[in-house]
Amino acid sequence: MDAFYAAIEQRDRSELRGKPVIVGADPRGRGVVSAASYEARAFGVRSAMPISRAARLCPYAAFLPVDMAKYRRVSLEVMAILADFSPLVEPVSVDEAFVDLTGSATLFGSPLDAVRRIKRRIRDETGLTASAGLGTNKFVAKVASDLEKPDGLVVVPAGGEARFLAPLPVERIWGVGRVTAGALRELGLRTIGQLQRVPRPVLARRFGKHGHDLHDLAFGRDDRPVEPFGAPKSVGAEETFGADTTDAELLRRTLRAQAERVAAELREAGFAASRVTLKLRLQPFETHTRSATGEATQDGLELYRRALALLERERVARPVRLIGLSASRLGPGGRGQLDLLDPTALRRERLARVVDRLTERFGEGAVIPATLLARPRREPPRRDARGR
Amino acid sequence: MEVVLDRDQFLRGLQMVQNIVEPRQTLPILANVLLEADGEIVRLTATDLEVGARVSVPAKVASKGAITVSARKLGEIVKELPAAAVALKVTENATVALRCGGATYKLMGLSPDDFPPVVPASPESWVSLEAKTLREMLTQTSFAVSHDETRYALNGVLFTLQGKDLQMVATDGHRLAFAKRSLGRGLGGVAGIVPRKAVTEIMRVLGSGDDVQIAITENQFVLQMPNFVMTARLIEGQFPNYEAVIPKAHPKRLVMSRGVLSAALRRVSVMAEERNKPVKFTLAPASLRLSASSQEQGEAEEVLDVEYAGEELVIGFNSRYLLDAVSAIERDQVVLDLKDAQSPGVIKSIEDEGYLCVIMPMRI
Numbered sequence: 001m002d003a004f005y006a007a008i009e010q011r012d013r014s015e016l017r018g019k020p021v022i023v024g025a026d027p028r029g030r031g032v033v034s035a036a037s038y039e040a041r042a043f044g045v046r047s048a049m050p051i052s053r054a055a056r057l058c059p060y061a062a063f064l065p066v067d068m069a070k071y072r073r074v075s076l077e078v079m080a081i082l083a084d085f086s087p088l089v090e091p092v093s094v095d096e097a098f099v100d101l102t103g104s105a106t107l108f109g110s111p112l113d114a115v116r117r118i119k120r121r122i123r124d125e126t127g128l129t130a131s132a133g134l135g136t137n138k139f140v141a142k143v144a145s146d147l148e149k150p151d152g153l154v155v156v157p158a159g160g161e162a163r164f165l166a167p168l169p170v171e172r173i174w175g176v177g178r179v180t181a182g183a184l185r186e187l188g189l190r191t192i193g194q195l196q197r198v199p200r201p202v203l204a205r206r207f208g209k210h211g212h213d214l215h216d217l218a219f220g221r222d223d224r225p226v227e228p229f230g231a232p233k234s235v236g237a238e239e240t241f242g243a244d245t246t247d248a249e250l251l252r253r254t255l256r257a258q259a260e261r262v263a264a265e266l267r268e269a270g271f272a273a274s275r276v277t278l279k280l281r282l283q284p285f286e287t288h289t290r291s292a293t294g295e296a297t298q299d300g301l302e303l304y305r306r307a308l309a310l311l312e313r314e315r316v317a318r319p320v321r322l323i324g325l326s327a328s329r330l331g332p333g334g335r336g337q338l339d340l341l342d343p344t345a346l347r348r349e350r351l352a353r354v355v356d357r358l359t360e361r362f363g364e365g366a367v368i369p370a371t372l373l374a375r376p377r378r379e380p381p382r383r384d385a386r387g388r
Numbered sequence: 389m390e391v392v393l394d395r396d397q398f399l400r401g402l403q404m405v406q407n408i409v410e411p412r413q414t415l416p417i418l419a420n421v422l423l424e425a426d427g428e429i430v431r432l433t434a435t436d437l438e439v440g441a442r443v444s445v446p447a448k449v450a451s452k453g454a455i456t457v458s459a460r461k462l463g464e465i466v467k468e469l470p471a472a473a474v475a476l477k478v479t480e481n482a483t484v485a486l487r488c489g490g491a492t493y494k495l496m497g498l499s500p501d502d503f504p505p506v507v508p509a510s511p512e513s514w515v516s517l518e519a520k521t522l523r524e525m526l527t528q529t530s531f532a533v534s535h536d537e538t539r540y541a542l543n544g545v546l547f548t549l550q551g552k553d554l555q556m557v558a559t560d561g562h563r564l565a566f567a568k569r570s571l572g573r574g575l576g577g578v579a580g581i582v583p584r585k586a587v588t589e590i591m592r593v594l595g596s597g598d599d600v601q602i603a604i605t606e607n608q609f610v611l612q613m614p615n616f617v618m619t620a621r622l623i624e625g626q627f628p629n630y631e632a633v634i635p636k637a638h639p640k641r642l643v644m645s646r647g648v649l650s651a652a653l654r655r656v657s658v659m660a661e662e663r664n665k666p667v668k669f670t671l672a673p674a675s676l677r678l679s680a681s682s683q684e685q686g687e688a689e690e691v692l693d694v695e696y697a698g699e700e701l702v703i704g705f706n707s708r709y710l711l712d713a714v715s716a717i718e719r720d721q722v723v724l725d726l727k728d729a730q731s732p733g734v735i736k737s738i739e740d741e742g743y744l745c746v747i748m749p750m751r752i
Contacts, residue, residue, distance in 0.1 A: 292538065295562075309538045337664060337706060340732055340748040341561045341628045 001078065001122075002129045002150035004095035005035035005071055009064050011127045020045070020061035027055040027063040030321070031240045034066050038150060071095075074126060081121050085114055088226045098138050100226035112155060119153065136161065139222035143172050161220025166193030173217045175210065183207070192218050235265045235273070238324025244283050246319050251311065256304050257372050258325040263300035266327060267356055272296035272336065273327030276303055278310040281322035290314060298333045299348055300369075389453030389478040391425045393445055395488060398474055399466045401432050401445040402459075404593050404616060408434040408441050408585075409459040415504075420456035422503045423476070425449045430476075433506050434459055437621075439586045440506035441593075444615040454500035457484050465493060508610045508619045511603035515549060515575055519594045519613070522602070525556045526591050528567040528716040528743045533584045534560035541625030544583040547604055549575040557630045563709045563747040564633055565716070570742075580604040581627055586620035593618070634746055635734055638725035640698035642671065643738060646722045650714050652690045656680045657707040659688035666750045667707040671726075672700050680707070703729045704752035710735065713745035 001007065005023040010016045020040035024047075025031020033054045036045040043058035055063070075094045082089045085108060088100035099118070101111040108114035115132050122130045131152035133144025140161050144154035156164045170176050170184050170192055183206070189195050195203075195218040203211035216222065237258040245251070255278075266273060274296040280288045290310045297303060307325045339345050355367045405421060413419050413436070422433040430447040433440065455478045465486065466474065475487040478497070486493040526545065534542035539561065548555040552575060555568045590611055594600070601612040604622070611618040657665045660680035670677040676694045681687035703726060713735045714722060721738035729749060736744035 294536070306538075313538070335751045337562050337750045338730060338748045339561055340564060340633055340746065341559065343632075346730055 001095035002131055003035055003037050003041075004074075004128070005066065006037035006040070007128050008071060008074055009062075009067075010037060016062055020058050021064065022051075022054050022058065022061045023064050023066055024054070025051045025240065026065075027051050029240070029242060036061075074128070077126055078122055078128075078130070081118065081125060084121075085118055088228050090226045090228060098141065098226045101134075115153060119151075135220075137220070137222040138224055138226065139174060139217055140164070140220045142174075143168065146172075156220070162196060162218075165218065165220050166191065166196060168192050170195055173214065175213060175217075180207070180210070180214075234277075234326050234328035234330070235262050235269070235271070236277075236324060236326025237261045238279060238322060238326075240281075240322045241320065244319035244321050246316070251316075251320060251323055252308065253372060254323050255307050255311065255325055256300075256369065258323075259304035259307060260300040260369065260372075262325055262327050263298055263303055263352070264356060264359065266298040266330070267333065267352060270333050271330040272298040272333040273303070273330050275327065275329040276306040276310070277326045277328065278307045278314075279322070279324035279326070280311075280314065280316065280320055282316065282318045282320055285321070287322075288314065293329065295339070296329075296331050296333070296336045299345065299352065301348060302342075302345070303327060389423070389425045389455055389476070390450040391430050391476050392448040392450070393430060393474045393476070395466065395469050395471050395474050397445050398430075399469075401430075401443045402463050402466055404443045405432050405434040405441040406459045406463045407589055407592065408436055408439055410436045417456060417498050417502050418504070419458055419460070420498055420503070421459040421462060422454065422456045422500055424454040424500070426452045433503070435504055435506050436585075437504060438583060439589065439618070439620045441589065441618040442506055442616070453478055455482060455484055455497045456500050456503050457495045457497040461495060465495075506619060508612075508617050509603070509605040509608045511605050511610065513576065514601040514603050514612070515554065515571065516599050516601045517554065517569075517571055519598050519600050521569055522600055523591060523594045525554070525567040525569060526587055529556045529558040529565040530584070530587050530591065531712045531716070532558040532560055532563050532565035532745070533587070534558075536560065540623060541581060541627050544581040544623045545587050546579060546581050546627045546630070547602075547609065548579040549604065550577050550579075551575065557627070559628065559630065559633070562706070563713070563745060564630055565713070565745045566630065566634065566743065568742040578604045579627075580607075580609055581623035581625065582609045582620055583623055586618065589618065633732070634744070635725070635727065635732060638727045638731070638734060640671070640701060640726040641696070642676065642698075642724040642726065643695035643721060644676065644692060644724075646714050646717055646720050648692060649722065650711055652678055652692055653707045653711055653714075656688045656690050659685055660707060664750060665707045666704050666752050667710075668752050669703050669705060670700075671696055671698065671702070673697055698726075701726060701729065703733070704750040705733065705747055706750055709745075709747045713747060716743060716745070717741065 006021040009021055009023060018039065020043060021037040022033055022040050022045060023035045024033040031051050033045060033047050033049045033051055035047055040058050040061050045054045045058050071094055079089065079091055079097060082097055082099050086099050086101055086104045090098040101114050104114055108117060111134055115134050119130055119132060122128060129151040131145050131149045133141040133154050135141040135144050135156040136158045140156050144156050147154045168191065170189060171181050200215040203215050207214060239254055275291055275293045277289055277291040292306050292310055294306060358366050409419060418436060424431045425447060428446060428449060429444040431442055431444050433442040469488045472489050477485045479485055482497040482499055484495040484497050486495060529545050533545060542559055546557045552570050552572060553568055554571055557566050586609065598613055603610045607622050609620045609622055653667060656678045657667055657680055659682055660666055661682045668679045674693060674696060676692045677689060679689040717737045718741055719737045719739060723736060723738050725734040732746045732748045734744055734746050
């Protein structure tokens with residue numbers, strides 16, 4: 001989908017159409033941009049950029065908070081349209097999906113006809129535009145879909161993959177980030193075409209297993225199947241602080257609240273997670289992640305305890321800019337090994353069921369752990385007015 | 389230092405201490421074993437700063453002294469030597485010349501002055517017991533020690549000397565193993581968590597016949613045998629209140645043959661999901677049905693005749709936990725006491741063997 005969050009806001013609020021719209025954190029704060037309309041992108045605003053930078057680049061943009069519930073609803077509408085064209089739909093994120101049209105050709109004419117009809121239906125039914133790439137595999141289709149945004153449609157004919165990729169920069173290849181791109185640049189390789197001329201063994205020697213992937217992807221070879229929607233891979237929450245902090249109590253409380261949110265989301269989806277990952281961004285902008293694997297859980301306190309153990313092992317000495325918790329390795333909830341030394345685990349489970357029902361009825365935050373109640377701030381030491 | 393040792397005795401001594409040396413060390417000298425010659429013995433000492441061991445090997449001492457050399461290299465060499473006299477001589481620059489038969493070696497050593505001292509505490513009193521008893525109790529508990537480094541208080545066996553009893557407890561949060569023996573005399577009241585590494589080493593070096601002496605001081609566990617001493621720094625931290633975890637009385641009792649149960653568990657668990665090996669127990673009067681299934685592989689089921697008069701009950705267990713628990717039992721008849729599908733089961737011998745294992749069920 002093109003500038004998905006921003007496009008939805010522009011659709012719903014006619015006064016924003018044609019204007020730069022930035023969806024994300026508070027522009028006076030320190031969060032990041034979640035989405036920018038094409039009008040805002042003209043100013044150099046990009047998603048994942050610090051929101052303060054976006055505010056400097058484009059001070060007159062409309063800054064809107066993220067309304068995830070709304071975007072999810074629209075996402076479901078879009079995914080439902082895709083599902084009408086193929087049973088093999090793999091959502092990659094809320095606004096991106098792979099569709100395997102191999103078996104759909106006879107029903108909808110050629111794959112290209114099917115793609116045109118998908119784009120038309122998305123526009124007619126949701127008022128939004130989507131960009132599509134049509135190719136013989138996921139990698140090529142993904143690269144193609146990115147080339148002519150917005151409202152693009154790029155077709156890569158079978159057999160034309162290598163020629164199509166050749167002029168593109170190596171960064172277009174999956175798994176080529178800053179580090180690999182830098183290493184390739186050192187070898188004088190900037191485009192995928194240059195990479196195609198490097199023999200496979202040379203890449204394998206330099207990059208190991210990844211070298212083989214580089215070679216295959218450079219020629220547009222990718223045999224990964226389109227995997228229809230199964231479980232989400234992870235559930236997470238993170239927060240950028242208003243000011244970098246070393247306050248251990250604040251870090252713990254933030255983590256505790258995040259654990260409750262993640263646990264509630266896990267329970268809602270019927271999942272339990274066996275891996276907990278703690279994410280820390282330290283001053284100046286250094287990101288650390290630490291993970292621990294244990295019994296699958298969907299309990300907020302348990303997630304918190306595991307994340308806290310990771311935090312304590314980190315011995316954070318520098319101010320923290322961002323803290324986050326995510327739960328992964330998801331499986332069905334309400335199963336697995338029970339804990340012998342945690343006598344309240346089963347009671348907490350019953351409690352969580354009640355809390356979930358109350359939340360459903362009275363809204364988020366209706367019931368929270370007492371440790372998260374706002375507490376009266378401690379008075380600063382008072383100075384004697386007479387200077388004694 | 390100049391000594392001559394018997395190769396077999398030297399090797400046995402080295403083997404008693406060399407596992408203390410960690411494959412990777414924080415200090416180079418911790419890769420070494422300390423050799424000290426004095427009187428008519430050579431003392432071999434190894435330590436990783438947490439656990440230390442020292443053994444005395446008889447030797448002809450021509451001149452006394454000390455040196456440290458790589459424990460791994462020395463072990464590899466002595467293992468391959470013929471059964472003959474081994475001559476060791478410290479030459480200049482902390483080098484050791486080793487000679488046995490026609491083979492000669494020159495080993496680079498490090499000064500003994502830098503070797504961290506292994507100092508056994510001098511406890512007020514020792515507890516002496518048969519090596520066999522100590523080994524039995526450790527076998528009955530060590531399998532339940534946690535490998536989760538974040539729960540460090542569980543990374544060892546809790547030893548408790550109380551009244552006339554020696555008790556050992558280990559738990560990983562899913563199961564708890566408990567062993568208790570009366571030593572027949574007052575022992576005072578001390579407790580300490582002995583780290584897993586020390587437990588493993590004790591079980592490795594314990595002979596069958598001798599009496600051993602143990603002691604727990606404020607921060608150290610000490611084991612003494614003739615010509616041998618091991619020290620271990622106790623794990624600091626709060627061991628969970630295990631007495632609260634052991635159910636006092638469960639209403640449903642299942643009695644069956646240990647051999648039959650473990651053989652059936654092994655057969656059925658072949659089809660259980662790999663990570664937790666869950667097996668479902670379906671209890672009905674006089675019968676126990678074990679079943680397991682995995683989405684990819686299929687399923688298995690086996691019905692056993694058992695003594696059981698209670699209500700029907702379905703409960704799941706990690707079959708590995710049950711097999712571990714059962715294998716620590718000596719007699720053939722075992723009992724499994726249960727309450728409901730969410731309460732821990734207790735497995736033990738039908739006659740009191742001073743052993744039980746509490747296992748928390750799985751939800752399947």
